Amino acid sequence: MIILNGGSSSGKSGIVRCLQAVLPDPWLAFGCDSFVAALPAKLQTSDGGIVFAADGGVSVGAQFRALEAAWTEGIAAMGRAGARVVVDDVFLGGAASQRRWQKALDGLAVLWVGVRCEGTVAADREVARGDRVQGMAASQADVVHDGVFYDLEVDTTRTESMVCARTIAAHVC
Amino acid sequence: MIILNGGSSSGKSGIVRCLQAVLPDPWLAFGCDSFVAALPAKLQTSDGGIVFAADGGVSVGAQFRALEAAWTEGIAAMGRAGARVVVDDVFLGGAASQRRWQKALDGLAVLWVGVRCEGTVAADREVARGDRVQGMAASQADVVHDGVFYDLEVDTTRTESMVCARTIAAHVC
Amino acid sequence: MIILNGGSSSGKSGIVRCLQAVLPDPWLAFGCDSFVAALPAKLQTSDGGIVFAADGGVSVGAQFRALEAAWTEGIAAMGRAGARVVVDDVFLGGAASQRRWQKALDGLAVLWVGVRCEGTVAADREVARGDRVQGMAASQADVVHDGVFYDLEVDTTRTESMVCARTIAAHVC
Amino acid sequence: MIILNGGSSSGKSGIVRCLQAVLPDPWLAFGCDSFVAALPAKLQTSDGGIVFAADGGVSVGAQFRALEAAWTEGIAAMGRAGARVVVDDVFLGGAASQRRWQKALDGLAVLWVGVRCEGTVAADREVARGDRVQGMAASQADVVHDGVFYDLEVDTTRTESMVCARTIAAHVC
Numbered sequence: 001m002i003i004l005n006g007g008s009s010s011g012k013s014g015i016v017r018c019l020q021a022v023l024p025d026p027w028l029a030f031g032c033d034s035f036v037a038a039l040p041a042k043l044q045t046s047d048g049g050i051v052f053a054a055d056g057g058v059s060v061g062a063q064f065r066a067l068e069a070a071w072t073e074g075i076a077a078m079g080r081a082g083a084r085v086v087v088d089d090v091f092l093g094g095a096a097s098q099r100r101w102q103k104a105l106d107g108l109a110v111l112w113v114g115v116r117c118e119g120t121v122a123a124d125r126e127v128a129r130g131d132r133v134q135g136m137a138a139s140q141a142d143v144v145h146d147g148v149f150y151d152l153e154v155d156t157t158r159t160e161s162m163v164c165a166r167t168i169a170a171h172v173c
Numbered sequence: 174m175i176i177l178n179g180g181s182s183s184g185k186s187g188i189v190r191c192l193q194a195v196l197p198d199p200w201l202a203f204g205c206d207s208f209v210a211a212l213p214a215k216l217q218t219s220d221g222g223i224v225f226a227a228d229g230g231v232s233v234g235a236q237f238r239a240l241e242a243a244w245t246e247g248i249a250a251m252g253r254a255g256a257r258v259v260v261d262d263v264f265l266g267g268a269a270s271q272r273r274w275q276k277a278l279d280g281l282a283v284l285w286v287g288v289r290c291e292g293t294v295a296a297d298r299e300v301a302r303g304d305r306v307q308g309m310a311a312s313q314a315d316v317v318h319d320g321v322f323y324d325l326e327v328d329t330t331r332t333e334s335m336v337c338a339r340t341i342a343a344h345v346c
Numbered sequence: 347m348i349i350l351n352g353g354s355s356s357g358k359s360g361i362v363r364c365l366q367a368v369l370p371d372p373w374l375a376f377g378c379d380s381f382v383a384a385l386p387a388k389l390q391t392s393d394g395g396i397v398f399a400a401d402g403g404v405s406v407g408a409q410f411r412a413l414e415a416a417w418t419e420g421i422a423a424m425g426r427a428g429a430r431v432v433v434d435d436v437f438l439g440g441a442a443s444q445r446r447w448q449k450a451l452d453g454l455a456v457l458w459v460g461v462r463c464e465g466t467v468a469a470d471r472e473v474a475r476g477d478r479v480q481g482m483a484a485s486q487a488d489v490v491h492d493g494v495f496y497d498l499e500v501d502t503t504r505t506e507s508m509v510c511a512r513t514i515a516a517h518v519c
Numbered sequence: 520m521i522i523l524n525g526g527s528s529s530g531k532s533g534i535v536r537c538l539q540a541v542l543p544d545p546w547l548a549f550g551c552d553s554f555v556a557a558l559p560a561k562l563q564t565s566d567g568g569i570v571f572a573a574d575g576g577v578s579v580g581a582q583f584r585a586l587e588a589a590w591t592e593g594i595a596a597m598g599r600a601g602a603r604v605v606v607d608d609v610f611l612g613g614a615a616s617q618r619r620w621q622k623a624l625d626g627l628a629v630l631w632v633g634v635r636c637e638g639t640v641a642a643d644r645e646v647a648r649g650d651r652v653q654g655m656a657a658s659q660a661d662v663v664h665d666g667v668f669y670d671l672e673v674d675t676t677r678t679e680s681m682v683c684a685r686t687i688a689a690h691v692c
Binding site for chain 4 (some may be wrong): 347363366367369372373374375376380383384385387388389394395409412415416417419420421423424425426427428429449459
């Protein structure tokens with residue numbers, strides 16, 4: 001398992017696609033985007049779900065947390081069933097988020113990767129991609145790394161996704 | 174767990190979104206589309222992966238099958254961890270595909286739902302949606318139901334997604 | 347030129363793709379969705395632009411109107427330059443919206459098509475497609491046809507997109 | 520009018536979205552992607568249309584060229600009707616492509632912008648975005664600039680989209 005953690009618009013998805021291209025074995029890719037897409041639409045406008053505020057703030061409720069915990073168990077089960085899995089996530093809870101993953105992934109070999117990007121650069125890329133609420137990139141850039149430990153960190157501020165992916169892949173093979 | 178099986182463009186995804194809206198509890202939704210999106214792009218052009226032929230034919234190889242088996246285990250694990258999960262799939266292997274799911278879902282309460290749609294109508298809807306290889310709808314309309322048993326069948330040929338969803342929901346609550 | 351007018355989720359886009367498939371000559375397709383996609387993101391959160399309220403209401407400001415007028419002139423110019431063009435629009439202003447198009451399309455042969463769908467059915471389809479603010483379908487179903495004249499009307503409530511498209515195509519060839 | 524020309528995956532769309540954000544007036548954005556989306560699906564598999572080969576090669580036929588010419592006239596008409604318009608295109612024909620635009624835009628103030636990106640970097644970004652046929656970036660990186668003149672050139676190889684956009688915007692205001 002490879003777990004990538006970084007703020008919104010830090011470049012995680014691009015690194016994941018490059019990783020899938022350069023790693024010799026086939027890897028499955030899941031992440032917070034595909035998890036949110038699996039939620040009922042009504043959880044995106046209710047207190048128990050996930051709310052994207054106009055200023056880029058993200059808050060999640062109890063129903064979201066419960067489904068997320070089950071999803072995490074499921075991703076771990078895919079790994080135990082023999083699949084190579086790369087996950088990109090946003091540790092909104094910092095170290096607490098990592099502990100949840102650690103507990104679920106118990107017994108599996110995991111490479112923890114931090115994906116850094118300077119907040120101002122991530123905020124500009126958020127404008128360039130055009131499909132995200134403005135403000136998420138800046139507000140998440142640092143807090144998601146709070147108290148989190150990594151086997152490896154990459155920084156997309158001045159390094160291309162593919163170069164980051166090759167660095168990560170070198171730790172896997 | 175709810176497992177929907179039907180051919181391409183039979184209306185499964187629309188029913189799933191309506192189910193998520195009408196069921197009182199929050200349900201996670203996964204399916205063959207989200208699984209294929211999790212695969213490396215290179216598995217879409219290689220013998221071991223999944224190939225969408227220009228005539229609408231779909232063939233899958235050994236690497237696809239191995240990852241799909243692990244994914245199925247993971248979806249089952251989400252259910253065992255307490256999540257309600259609705260899955261829409263295309264049983265390209267008919268009864269054999271169902272047996273794979275049955276084995277993975279052992280011990281879980283499952284509602285098996287067949288989603289029918291006349292091949293000619295599904296083929297027209299394939300044109301209307303515009304994002305699929307032409308020919309998949311017609312070629313899959315019947316074979317995916319071959320030897321498969323259901324608790325419930327719905328037919329989208331002349332019934333709206335929401336009405337089908339309400340019929341299914343009545344069997345869940 | 348073919349101009350389709352109908353409320354959100356009435357099935358205009360599906361009919362357009364079917365029309366492009368069944369009409370023997372190649373037709374370009376434009377519409378309110380592609381126009382909104384051409385706008386700066388900031389016009390979607392400002393008073394002068396277009397605002398999608400949480401209840402499905404849509405309001406547009408002066409900057410939106412000015413750009414829309416220029417866009418309409420451009421679409422008309424494509425027709426005068428020899429392209430066959432099908433446009434799907436939502437006449438939020440009813441007859442006044444139609445008069446704007448009439449003025450721009452002066453001298454061109456135009457087929458005016460009304461796309462009807464019962465509000466309750468359109469609202470259910472809005473849930474099924476899952477990518478629209480809930481409430482637009484119901485609130486737009488009738489008002490967009492207010493005072494508008496048509497050469498032809500189709501009703502998607504109980505008629506497939508492809509069948510509607512064939513009816514329209516029969517008036518073109 | 521601003522016309523950006525560059526190869527696939529050179530970063531044109533990101534620059535356009537940044538331009539729309541930083542320019543004080545609202546600008547409409549059109550380009551080869553939105554034009555191709557307006558074409559009938561059948562033109563993507565026919566000799567007269569546009570064909571994306573598996574190796575990244577792109578070839579276009581007579582029907583494509585005729586519709587493109589009418590579309591170009593329409594974009595010019597939007598500019599004459601008072602809209603500010605930014606277009607991103609891929610001059611597959613180099614100088615000949617530019618002459619077609621020049622003829623259509625006669626009398627309008629145009630800023631010609633070349634968007635460069637080293638072929639190897641663009642090819643890596645093509646993998647990272649994951650939604651394009653592999654090979655287009657490399658094959659188009661240089662030929663699209665052949666014989667084309669610019670008021671201004673930007674290079675995304677080591678410069679962010681937002682920084683490029685600010686450079687361009689400084690020539691507009």
